[in-house]
Amino acid sequence: xxxxxxxxxxxxxxxxxxxxxxxxxxxxxxxxxxxxxxxxxxxxxxxxxxxxxxxxxxxxxxxxxxxxxxxxxxxxxxxxxxxxxxxxxxxxxxxxxxxxxxxxxxxxxxxxxxxxxxxxxxxxxxxxxxxxxxxxxxxxxxxxxxxxxxxxxxxxxxxxxxxxxxxxxxxxxxxxxxxxxxxxxxxxxxxxxxxxxxxxxxxxxxxxxxxxxxxxxxxxxxxxxxxxxxxxx
Amino acid sequence: xxxxxxxxxxxxxxxxxxxxxxxxxxxxxxxxxxxxxxxxxxxxxxxxxxxxxxxxxxxxxxxxxxxxxxxxxxxxxxxxxxxxxxxxxxxxxxxxxxxxxxxxxxxxxxxxxxxxxxxxxxxxxxxxxxxxxxxxxxxxxxxxxxxxxxxxxxxxxxxxxxxxxxxxxxxxxxxxxxxxxxxxxxxxxxxxxxxxxxxxxxxxxxxxxxxxxxxxxxxxxxxxxxxxxxxxxxxxxxxxxxxxxxxxxxxxxxxxxxxxxxxxxxxxxxxxxxxxxxxxxxxxxxxxxxxxxxxxxxxxxxxxxxxxxxxxxxxxxxxxxxxxxxxxxxxxxxxxxxxxxxxxxxxxxxxxxxxxxxxxxxxxxxxxxxxxxxxxxxxxxxxxxxxxxxxxxxxxxxxxxxxxxxxxxxxxxxxxxxxxxxxxxxxxxxxxxxxxxxxxxxxxxxxxxxxxxxxxxxxxxxxxxxxxxxxxxxxxxxxxxxxxxxxxxxxxxxxxxxxxxxxxxxxxxxxxxxxxxxxxxxxxxxxxxxxxxxxxxxxxxxxxxxxxxxxxxxxxxxxxxxxxxxxxxxxxxxxxxxxxxxxxxxxxxxxxxxxxxxxxxxxxxxxxxxxxx
Ligand SMILES: Nc1ncnc2c1ncn2[C@@H]1O[C@H](COP(=O)(O)OP(=O)(O)OP(=O)(O)O)[C@@H](O)[C@H]1O
Ligand SMILES: [Mg+2]
Numbered sequence: 122x123x124x125x126x127x128x129x130x131x132x133x134x135x136x137x138x139x140x141x142x143x144x145x146x147x148x149x150x151x152x153x154x155x156x157x158x159x160x161x162x163x164x165x166x167x168x169x170x171x172x173x174x175x176x177x178x179x180x181x182x183x184x185x186x187x188x189x190x191x192x193x194x195x196x197x198x199x200x201x202x203x204x205x206x207x208x209x210x211x212x213x214x215x216x217x218x219x220x221x222x223x224x225x226x227x228x229x230x231x232x233x234x235x236x237x238x239x240x241x242x243x244x245x246x247x248x249x250x251x252x253x254x255x256x257x258x259x260x261x262x263x264x265x266x267x268x269x270x271x272x273x274x275x276x277x278x279x280x281x282x283x284x285x286x287x288x289x290x291x292x293x294x295x296x297x298x299x300x301x302x303x304x305x306x307x308x309x310x311x312x313x314x315x316x317x318x319x320x321x322x323x324x325x326x327x328x329x330x331x332x333x334x335x336x337x338x339x340x341x342x343x344x345x346x347x348x349x350x351x352x353x354x
Numbered sequence: 355x356x357x358x359x360x361x362x363x364x365x366x367x368x369x370x371x372x373x374x375x376x377x378x379x380x381x382x383x384x385x386x387x388x389x390x391x392x393x394x395x396x397x398x399x400x401x402x403x404x405x406x407x408x409x410x411x412x413x414x415x416x417x418x419x420x421x422x423x424x425x426x427x428x429x430x431x432x433x434x435x436x437x438x439x440x441x442x443x444x445x446x447x448x449x450x451x452x453x454x455x456x457x458x459x460x461x462x463x464x465x466x467x468x469x470x471x472x473x474x475x476x477x478x479x480x481x482x483x484x485x486x487x488x489x490x491x492x493x494x495x496x497x498x499x500x501x502x503x504x505x506x507x508x509x510x511x512x513x514x515x516x517x518x519x520x521x522x523x524x525x526x527x528x529x530x531x532x533x534x535x536x537x538x539x540x541x542x543x544x545x546x547x548x549x550x551x552x553x554x555x556x557x558x559x560x561x562x563x564x565x566x567x568x569x570x571x572x573x574x575x576x577x578x579x580x581x582x583x584x585x586x587x588x589x590x591x592x593x594x595x596x597x598x599x600x601x602x603x604x605x606x607x608x609x610x611x612x613x614x615x616x617x618x619x620x621x622x623x624x625x626x627x628x629x630x631x632x633x634x635x636x637x638x639x640x641x642x643x644x645x646x647x648x649x650x651x652x653x654x655x656x657x658x659x660x661x662x663x664x665x666x667x668x669x670x671x672x673x674x675x676x677x678x679x680x681x682x683x684x685x686x687x688x689x690x691x692x693x694x695x696x697x698x699x700x701x702x703x704x705x706x707x708x709x710x711x712x713x714x715x716x717x718x719x720x721x722x723x724x725x726x727x728x729x730x731x732x733x734x735x736x737x738x739x740x741x742x743x744x745x746x747x748x749x750x751x752x753x754x755x756x757x758x759x760x761x762x763x764x765x766x767x768x769x770x771x772x773x774x775x776x777x778x779x780x781x782x783x784x785x786x787x788x789x790x791x792x793x794x795x796x797x798x799x800x801x802x803x804x805x806x807x808x809x810x811x812x813x814x815x816x817x818x819x820x821x822x823x824x825x826x827x828x829x830x831x832x833x834x835x836x837x838x839x840x841x842x843x844x845x846x847x848x849x850x851x852x853x854x855x856x857x858x859x860x861x862x863x864x865x866x867x868x869x870x871x872x873x874x875x876x877x878x879x880x881x882x883x884x885x886x887x888x889x890x891x892x893x894x895x896x897x898x899x900x901x902x903x904x905x906x907x908x909x910x911x912x913x914x915x916x917x918x919x920x921x922x923x924x925x926x927x928x929x930x931x932x933x934x935x936x937x938x939x940x941x942x943x944x945x946x947x948x949x950x951x952x953x954x955x956x957x958x959x960x961x962x963x964x965x966x967x
Contacts, residue, residue, distance in 0.1 A: 192542045207532050209531050
């Protein structure tokens with residue numbers, strides 16, 4: 122579904138992504154694990170085009186997207202849920218969803234507000250509430266729902282469990298599994314190993330802008346030394 | 355009582371067309387974050403195009419409506435063209451350059467309009483139905499006034515529906531908050547911006563055309579309406595449509611009553627209202643605090659003392675300047691005198707803009723106030739030149755302190771818009787107060803006393819005062835006050851945390867800059883022997899900006915080099931062509947397109963790239 126090949130990215134003169142390569146098969150859920158500042162968010166931003174990669178190849182379902190405009194990449198089927206959610210605070214829940222709406226894709230049934238409310242029941246009760254007056258967890262759900270309205274082939278989730286209460290995290294796990302079951306491929310950036318284990322089947326470890334390990338998440342679970350390596354400060 | 359009613363209705367009808375223009379300005383600003391100076395030009399084009407369309411159509415009301423709609427559509431198309439060809443390229447440039455860029459467009463459009471439609475005012479021949487009256491409470495009220503009064507709320511309602519009930523409107527509101535996120539969700543920002551711009555331009559054009567039956571198409575519309583629109587948008591709250599509506603009602607009614615009650619002070623009244631609103635609600639009636647969009651802050655380089663080589667060069671230039679009268683003829687000498695005055699003017703603007711971080715689009719106000727103060731001292735109070743040159747900086751400084759008190763707490767765009775509006779108001783007030791200022795005829799015969807009547811002596815005097823003042827400003831920048839000023843510019847919060855009082859420091863800088871510009875104005879009055887309202891014209895303010903930007907905001911020598919280069923170039927330009935506006939405008943546009951980060955910033959970038967390669 123997604124192939125990333127020797128991706129480089131800079132912020133000004135700081136070389137952040139230093140030749141990153143990985144790939145995700147259709148229908149899989151890959152988690153990108155790494156310490157603070159390892160480059161997880163930068164990777165996702167480079168994929169969606171908010172950071173312009175300096176070199177490297179990115180293909181989504183066979184289509185080259187590296188260096189394209191964010192809106193073109195989104196229309197090609199990449200959905201992006203940012204770390205800080207970036208809900209439109211002045212817009213209601215329904216309006217936030219409307220901004221994310223794109224035409225249906227591949228003849229699959231499109232995501233509708235009703236389907237999303239079934240996935241995130243909390244949102245159903247607050248259709249007309251402005252985004253600025255929602256809790257962090259509600260905003261996180263809305264951010265994911267808004268991106269799903271674009272019927273993405275692959276969704277990028279940047280630390281969706283960050284700062285959420287355990288109950289809400291539980292909720293999020295269910296929602297992401299349901300998303301996957303409906304055929305959306307998932308790329309998750311995480312620090313929370315438990316959350317990652319609950320939703321992902323593949324893992325990649327990123328360190329200083331490079332992928333240092335890539336494999337099934339079960340292998341990671343079975344290898345405490347490896348876990349130590351990326352969890353240790 | 356009924357006379358009051360009629361006046362009220364007149365005011366309300368004037369407010370409608372003002373609201374249309376201001377609504378367009380505020381909508382465009384909301385999404386693109388560009389304060390579009392050329393919005394007034396679109397209004398002016400609306401008036402001219404409306405004239406051309408309406409005079410070709412039959413006279414019936416249905417044709418009038420068709421003509422207005424057609425004009426709005428043409429203006430919208432022009433706006434879309436302007437956006438795709440030009441404005442799109444400067445969305446990420448610093449604010450000041452954006453303002454300057456759109457001012458370049460104003461200049462070009464002015465000459466283009468003059469070329470297409472000629473210099474004469476074009477009144478619209480009024481069809482009978484446009485001249486008819488309706489009787490209300492025993493008074494005859496023009497029908498057209500009532501129609502205009504209805505159009506304002508109708509347009510407000512239509513815009514409200516558009517922004518809340520359509521997908522397009524929802525996208526626009528979302529983009530106003532976070533344009534990058536909207537793009538990441540698959541919305542083409544470019545198309546969105548172009549359509550928003552077209553809407554704003556259409557509103558501006560419609561506003562211009564609707565005002566036709568009560569006025570005429572003329573070449574002053576652009577700057578007149580943009581001043582009023584700036585005031586309306588600031589009073590209403592930048593980005594708020596209902597705010598713009600309320601504010602245009604307020605200003606419209608105020609102006610129409612002012613004309614009856616206090617004809618000399620209408621504009622001053624507008625300013626007083628604006629000041630009052632800003633003191634009580636710094637973000638306008640219905641505005642919210644402006645958050646700077648992501649990545650919009652611009653780092654400034656430090657201002658460093660000049661290298662010894664440059665200092666020696668400066669000293670040599672000064673010596674040369676001091677010897678100039680021994681060689682130069684009277685014409686060259688008067689050009690040199692003007693250059694010195696320009697130098698002080700630019701240095702004073704640089705003082706508040708560079709180290710102070712306060713961009714001014716109305717710096718000519720202080721220059722003009724100084725000039726008029728000096729002229730009035732000599733002609734009105736029969737004082738000597740010494741007193742005139744003392745009063746010039748004093749009065750200008752006082753005025754700057756008073757005005758600054760209201761505006762120094764405002765941020766970039768607000769400050770730029772309000773300084774411009776203030777300068778326009780001072781200009782118009784001087785124009786109106788014929789008994790004191792002679793109006794358009796100015797004050798003549800402001801000559802130096804016999805001992806300084808010799809061109810050479812006056813030149814030396816100017817040299818002494820200008821260089822001394824410029825050096826004094828420079829000295830202040832390296833004194834603790836200068837460091838404090840830069841600290842408040844770079845981070846107000848951090849400056850306050852170390853015990854600096856940001857507002858007081860800025861106010862002091864504002865006042866000093868005003869006083870220095872006032873001195874330049876005073877000298878100019880004696881050098882020319884007369885003062886005219888055009889001492890305060892917008893183009894003089896822009897001259898100052900260009901001088902500073904040419905030389906570079908970051909260096910102290912910048913404005914000096916800029917002033918000399920600019921005065922020279924401009925004199926050549928005036929000699930060479932009648933279309934100096936178009937040439938100057940095109941030059942500004944090209945400069946900003948070529949150096950979107952400012953000349954100094956662009957050179958810095960090139961240097962960095964060179965080192966990496
Ligand atoms: N806008 C920016 N400008 C300059 N440097 C940045 C910017 N954003 C991030 N960085 C730097 O890039 C590096 C990678 O940051 P990134 O946000 O991708 O890390 P991350 O893995 O997502 O970390 P976290 O777990 O804290 O979210 C960090 O060293 C960070 O300081
Ligand atoms: Mg991150």
